[in-house]
Amino acid sequence: MAKKVILHVGAPKTGTSFVQDLLFSERDALAARGILYPADRFDAHFLAALDLMQLPWGGIEREATGAWDRLARQARAWPGTVVISHEILATASRVQVARALESLGGEVHIVYSARDLARQLPAEWQENVKHRREATYASFLEDLQDPQRGSELARWFWGVQEVPDVLDRWGSTLPTENIHLITVPPSGAPRDLLWHRFAQVLELDPEDYPREEGRTNASLGVAEVAVVRQLNEKICDRVPNHHYRALVRESLVHQNLSRDRESAALSVPPDVWAWADQISRSWVAELALRGYDVVGDLDDLLPRPPSEFVDPDNPSAEDLASAGLRALTAMTIEAARLREETVELHEVIDRLHGEVRAAHATRLYLVKQRLVAKAHTSPVAARGLAAYRRWRA
Amino acid sequence: MSGATSTHDALVRAWAADLRDGSTQRWADFRVGARPASPAPADGPLPSAAQLELVRRLDKDLPSFGHLADLVLATAGPGRGLVDVPLPGGPAGFGTPPIEPDALPADELVRIACGVLVTLLIRDVPAAAPPPSFAWRPWRRGVTVLGAPLTAAVLRDELRARGIRDGGRHPTCVVLGGPLDRLMAERWSARVAAGGGMRWQRLWESAIAQDRLPPGIQLGTIAARLSEQFGAANVHVVLAADQAAAVALAGELLGLDLPPAVPRPGSGVLATDLLRALNPLLVLNVGEDGRDRLADQVWPGLAGVESDLELAPPPGKVEWAQTMAERVISDLRVGDYAVHGDPDTVVPVRRTSTRSNVDPEDVLEFALGVLGRSWVRDLARSAGPDAPPRRPTERQG
Numbered sequence: 196m197a198k199k200v201i202l203h204v205g206a207p208k209t210g211t212s213f214v215q216d217l218l219f220s221e222r223d224a225l226a227a228r229g230i231l232y233p234a235d236r237f238d239a240h241f242l243a244a245l246d247l248m249q250l251p252w253g254g255i256e257r258e259a260t261g262a263w264d265r266l267a268r269q270a271r272a273w274p275g276t277v278v279i280s281h282e283i284l285a286t287a288s289r290v291q292v293a294r295a296l297e298s299l300g301g302e303v304h305i306v307y308s309a310r311d312l313a314r315q316l317p318a319e320w321q322e323n324v325k326h327r328r329e330a331t332y333a334s335f336l337e338d339l340q341d342p343q344r345g346s347e348l349a350r351w352f353w354g355v356q357e358v359p360d361v362l363d364r365w366g367s368t369l370p371t372e373n374i375h376l377i378t379v380p381p382s383g384a385p386r387d388l389l390w391h392r393f394a395q396v397l398e399l400d401p402e403d404y405p406r407e408e409g410r411t412n413a414s415l416g417v418a419e420v421a422v423v424r425q426l427n428e429k430i431c432d433r434v435p436n437h438h439y440r441a442l443v444r445e446s447l448v449h450q451n452l453s454r455d456r457e458s459a460a461l462s463v464p465p466d467v468w469a470w471a472d473q474i475s476r477s478w479v480a481e482l483a484l485r486g487y488d489v490v491g492d493l494d495d496l497l498p499r500p501p502s503e504f505v506d507p508d509n510p511s512a513e514d515l516a517s518a519g520l521r522a523l524t525a526m527t528i529e530a531a532r533l534r535e536e537t538v539e540l541h542e543v544i545d546r547l548h549g550e551v552r553a554a555h556a557t558r559l560y561l562v563k564q565r566l567v568a569k570a571h572t573s574p575v576a577a578r579g580l581a582a583y584r585r586w587r588a
Numbered sequence: 589m590s591g592a593t594s595t596h597d598a599l600v601r602a603w604a605a606d607l608r609d610g611s612t613q614r615w616a617d618f619r620v621g622a623r624p625a626s627p628a629p630a631d632g633p634l635p636s637a638a639q640l641e642l643v644r645r646l647d648k649d650l651p652s653f654g655h656l657a658d659l660v661l662a663t664a665g666p667g668r669g670l671v672d673v674p675l676p677g678g679p680a681g682f683g684t685p686p687i688e689p690d691a692l693p694a695d696e697l698v699r700i701a702c703g704v705l706v707t708l709l710i711r712d713v714p715a716a717a718p719p720p721s722f723a724w725r726p727w728r729r730g731v732t733v734l735g736a737p738l739t740a741a742v743l744r745d746e747l748r749a750r751g752i753r754d755g756g757r758h759p760t761c762v763v764l765g766g767p768l769d770r771l772m773a774e775r776w777s778a779r780v781a782a783g784g785g786m787r788w789q790r791l792w793e794s795a796i797a798q799d800r801l802p803p804g805i806q807l808g809t810i811a812a813r814l815s816e817q818f819g820a821a822n823v824h825v826v827l828a829a830d831q832a833a834a835v836a837l838a839g840e841l842l843g844l845d846l847p848p849a850v851p852r853p854g855s856g857v858l859a860t861d862l863l864r865a866l867n868p869l870l871v872l873n874v875g876e877d878g879r880d881r882l883a884d885q886v887w888p889g890l891a892g893v894e895s896d897l898e899l900a901p902p903p904g905k906v907e908w909a910q911t912m913a914e915r916v917i918s919d920l921r922v923g924d925y926a927v928h929g930d931p932d933t934v935v936p937v938r939r940t941s942t943r944s945n946v947d948p949e950d951v952l953e954f955a956l957g958v959l960g961r962s963w964v965r966d967l968a969r970s971a972g973p974d975a976p977p978r979r980p981t982e983r984q985g
Contacts, residue, residue, distance in 0.1 A: 249666030249703060251785070251868035260875050288672050289633035290664035342685060345693075347668055353684070354671045360683035364672065432797030481682065 199276045200303045201397060202295070204365055205285030206355050208318040209308035209379050210389050215240070215280050217404055229275035230397075233266055240266065240281040248291050250283070253436050267298035277301075278397060285361045286354035292365050303373065305365045306396050308389075309358045310379035312471040313498030317461035319352055321415055324424045325444050327431050331424070331508045336467050358496070359481045371486040378491030381499050392490045415448065416458035417507045418514035422522050423448060424507075442529065451525035458514045459505040468501040596678035597634055603675075604635050608657040610648040615640070615689050619677050635661045637673040638700045641689035645697070645952075647960050656963050659704060666703045666869050669696055694948035698865065701955040706869045708962040712969050713878045714885045720748060730756025731842065732818075734810050735764035736771050737778035739831045742849045743838055750844065760842065761814040761823045763807055764834050768913040769936040771805040773899045777860040778804070781883055783876065785867050788946055792905045801912055807934070808919025820924035827929030829937075837928055854887045856894025858954035861946040863887060890961045891954075900944040901936060909936045 205211065215237070218225065222232040234240060242259040243266040245252055270277040277299075285307065287295065296303055310318075320335045330338070330348070338346040344353055355361070358376070366374040375396045380388045387401065394401035415423065423443065431439070463471060479493045510518075554560060570580040603618045611618075615637070643657045650656055673696070676686040730753040733740045743764065744754055765771060776791050779802075786794070795801060803809075807825060814823045824841055828834035832849045839846035854863070863883065870879040901909045917931045 246872065249664070249706070249869055249872060251667055251872065254868075256868055256872040257876065259872055286671060288636070288664045290662065293633050294664075343687075344670065344684060350670050350684075351668055357682055360671075360681075363682065432794050478682075 198274065198301060200270055200299045200301050201276065201278045201306055202284070202299070202303055202365075203278070203280035203282075203306040203308070204287070205282040205307055205361065206309055206315070206358075207282040207285075208315055208322065209282070209310045209377075210393070211280065211282040211308065213390070214393050218278060218280060221404060225278075225399075230399075231269070231273040231275065231277045233269035233273070233277065233279070240279055241283070243279075244281040244284050244287075247295055248283070248287055263295070264298065267295075271298075271300050276398070280306075283355065285356075285365075286351065287364065289364055289367075293368075296368065303369060304375060304396075305362070305369060305373065306375045306377065307358070307362055307365070308377040308379060308393070309496055311381070311496050311498045312356070312475050313463050313468050313501065314382075315356055316463050316467065316471060318414070319356070321420050321461060323348070324415075324420050324427065325448055327427055327436070327439055329424060329427045329431065332506070333508055336463070340467075340470060358478050359485075362482075362485070362487065366487075372488060374485075374487040376482065376487045376489050376491075378489065378493065378495035380491065380495055395490055396488075414456065414460070415453050416456040416518075417461055417505045418458035418510045418518035419448075419452040419456060419521075420461065421507045421510045421515060422518045423452070426522070442526070446529045447522055447525055452518065452522060455521065457517060457521075458510065460502070461507060462502050462504050464504045464506070465501055468498060472498050596675075599677070600634055600640075600675055601631070604640060604643070604657075604661060607640060607643045608654050608661075610653060612644055612648065614644070615675055619675075632662065633672075634674075636665075637675050637687055637689040638665060638670070638692055638696050639663070640675070641692055642697050642700045642704075644689065645956055647956070650960050650963055651967055652963075659707065660700070663700070663703045663707055665696075665700045666706065667699060669699045694952040698862070698948060698952050698955050701952070701959055702862075702865050702869060705866060705955070705959055705962055706873060708959075708966045709866075709870065709882055709886065710873045710878070711966060712886075713874050714881050716877075716881060717885055725751035725753075728752050730754065730759040732756075732759040732761045732814065733764065733838075734761070734814070735805065735807060735825075736766055736774045736831075736834065737804055738774040738852060738855055739764045739766070739834050739849075741778075742831065742852065743835050743846075746835070746839070746844070746846050746849075747842075752842075759818065759822070761811075761818055762838050762841070763811045763814070763823065763825045764838065765805075765807045765825060765827045765916075766829060766831075766834055766933060767936050768801075768909050768916065768934055769899065769901050770830070771801070771807075771934075772901070772909075773857070775802050775805050776899075777855045777857075780860045780864045780867065781855060781887075783867050783871065783879060783883070785864055787864065788861070788899060789902045792902050792908075796905065796908050801916070807916050808923065811920070811923055811925050815923065815925050823923075823925035825920060825923075825925060825927045825929075827927065827931060827933040829933055841928060851893055852888065853893045854883075854889075854891035856891070857899055857943070857946060858894060858951055859887070859891035859958075861951050862891070862955050862958065886965075890958050890965070898942045899946075900942040902944050906936065 203211070203214070218232040219234055219237045222234060225232055239262070242255070242262040244250070244263075245256050245259040246261065247263040250256065266279065270279065279299075284295075316336065316339065317332075320330075320332055323330065323335065328348075335348065338349045339352055341349055344350050353360070362374055362376065377389075377392045377396060380392075390404075391401045394404070426443065430443075434442070462468075475497050479496050482489070482493055482496075566576060567580060569576040571577070599619065599622060602622060603613075603615060606613065606618065613621075639661050643660050646653070646656065646660070670684045670687075670692075673684050673692065674681075674686045676688055678686065728751060731747055732755050733743050733747070743762070748754070772791065772795075773788075776786070776788055779786060779791075791802070800806070811823050811825050824838075826834055826838045826841065828837050831851060835846055835849035867879060867883075870882060874882070900906075913935045916934050920927050920931050920934075
């Protein structure tokens with residue numbers, strides 16, 4: 196049984212991709228130090244989380260059958276420390292949490308990284324847009340402010356982001372010292388500070404793993420995200436998810452628009468900032484009473500004074516045109532690359548056709564063909580052919 | 589745990605015990621009438637309002653009802669939804685706001701029901717069924733049946749029972765059609781039976797965005813392709829207002845005396861919508877083969893036959909449906925193949941009595957029935973009615 200299991204359960208948009216990328220790429224080195232990151236593919240813990248929470252995810256769940264039990268088995272078999280990390284675990288219900296904790300055994304530590312709400316709101320909307328959603332920013336914010344959480348969007352957001360509730364669901368049966376809350380530093384903090392905080396909980400020396408640009412989720416600006424949202428309105432009924440993932444999310448957003456962001460950063464309007472600030476203060480007051488191990492400062496969870504708000508539902512025509520042109524450029528280049536691939540594949544097909552034709556033109560093949568045809572009319576030839584095929588098999 | 593929390597929790601557990609014993613009392617009434625409860629020892633996580641309400645709505649006459657209630661209370665709601673909805677009356681806190689259980693949206697209860705259904709279904713995934721017996725009649729010409737998927741399946745079964753093979757080198761081709769809204773409904777049901785997860789509304793939105801019908805019900809295109817391949821003289825488009833009439837007309841055409849066609853079990857509107865929600869969960873637990881076997885061999889028996897597969901186009905889609913129907917009719921008029929029945933049959937009939945969307949309340953009622961039958965099936969499979977069910981966390985790979 197594992198001596199200690201460190202279970203990082205979220206939240207999304209708090210540097211989780213970077214941590215998971217590092218843990219996966221360094222898993223052999225970590226194992227040599229007695230720390231197991233049980234993953235044979237970078238999304239292994241994502242699949243395990245889908246299985247644990249019985250969560251369909253655009254067809255990817257097909258690969259998740261039995262993934263949690265496999266992960267738990269690996270964890271139980273490891274004699275040292277085990278690290279498991281995925282941000283969607285934050286939304287697990289109490290029944291699912293109980294199953295997870297029971298299956299892991301050992302001394303479980305829950306790690307939850309949290310960022311101030313005023314930054315999480317636009318980040319989550321942007322993530323939604325990158326996943327084919329068409330909701331405007333205004334309607335997104337309105338949904339989240341509904342106290343009844345009537346929309347699917349609100350249910351998901353608060354399920355993963357409401358810090359006191361997530362920690363209550365995951366931690367109510369564990370000693371408070373086993374609950375570690377990592378706060379994401381405010382904008383402008385040293386780049387390595389968040390990684391140092393994670394490393395502290397994971398009991399790693401951060402200097403042994405210098406922070407490099409890894410698989411991080413880059414941000415779009417106001418105009419870029421507006422272009423992608425409007426694009427979703429036009430294409431989502433016509434482009435299947437696997438093509439959308441490759442063309443829009445990967446090629447357009449990750450490889451292009453987020454790399455040369457030109458427009459203003461997303462933020463929240465002043466009234467939403469005030470609302471988020473009020474909620475954040477209630478969270479911080481509650482968390483201060485709970486006695487968790489806070490890595491960082493609870494005040495990091497209070498929104499910083501709002502920056503100038505640029506409405507992504509009504510970007511300036513100039514910004515929108517600029518972002519649109521960059522999108523068109525990127526997609527034209529991608530289309531050309533794909534056409535090039537098609538041309539190359541046609542060359543391969545032509546070559547293979549030629550080889551097949553040449554093989555069919557040999558005297559031996561023609562004789563064989565005649566014999567097979569003969570087998571259709573002659574019982575003796577049919578028996579001979581059957582015997583030959585049995586011999587070949 | 590604060591005093592208020594522990595008292596509330598004890599009251600919740602007392603209501604759960606009451607429901608388990610067969611009570612149907614609502615939480616609002618129970619809370620008022622209940623004696624102040626003493627803190628009970630915690631027995632697993634506190635059930636959510638959705639789990640409790642599902643227990644309250646289940647048929648109390650089901651055998652071993654208490655064990656079924658235990659299973660529901662121990663099964664997490666799968667997928668996305670409200671997380672651990674608390675019951676009203678407890679101390680204010682964080683998390684999902686409290687909701688009176690009988691005011692919960694039906695789709696939340698359907699979600700919980702799906703979790704329990706999957707747990708029951710995957711306990712007994714049937715082995716692959718042998719191919720249906722086939723009386724080989726090589727002297728009879730084969731028949732290729734395409735078009736309305738459910739009607740085509742019924743006709744294929746009838747033909748197979750008479751030793752007529754599907755397809756062949758020189759087949760007679762029958763393309764089955766009818767009102768366009770019915771074709772779409774059959775298409776939806778067939779796709780879901782094959783593992784699809786698209787909602788009725790979404791099927792229409794997708795078709796409208798592409799401005800074309802789904803490939804399997806493009807009657808004109810199918811008939812033209814078959815004509816090209818097998819000759820127009822061998823292609824027959826059969827149009828009728830409903831499934832029974834289409835099968836009868838096709839039988840007449842083929843010189844067969846077919847019995848009146850009945851809808852296939854498990855392919856009705858509510859069964860389709862429930863299976864749509866179950867499909868990804870079944871795949872997640874037993875893989876695609878396991879899901880296929882459950883859908884083919886177990887689902888029809890559990891879901892049964894609904895009155896009819898009547899679904900009108902969703903609001904706002906009727907006009908497009910009519911335009912498409914006119915396009916289909918125009919295609920059929922210029923083809924060289926034979927068209928049996930009135931081409932105007934393809935025009936969707938705007939029936940005021942027909943629902944244009946699937947009502948979650950209806951699906952919930954239906955799911956409760958399927959859940960009861962699944963429970964009885966599970967009891968029959970296990971050692972006996974008093975045998976406790978397996979823990980819901982057990983999975984079959």
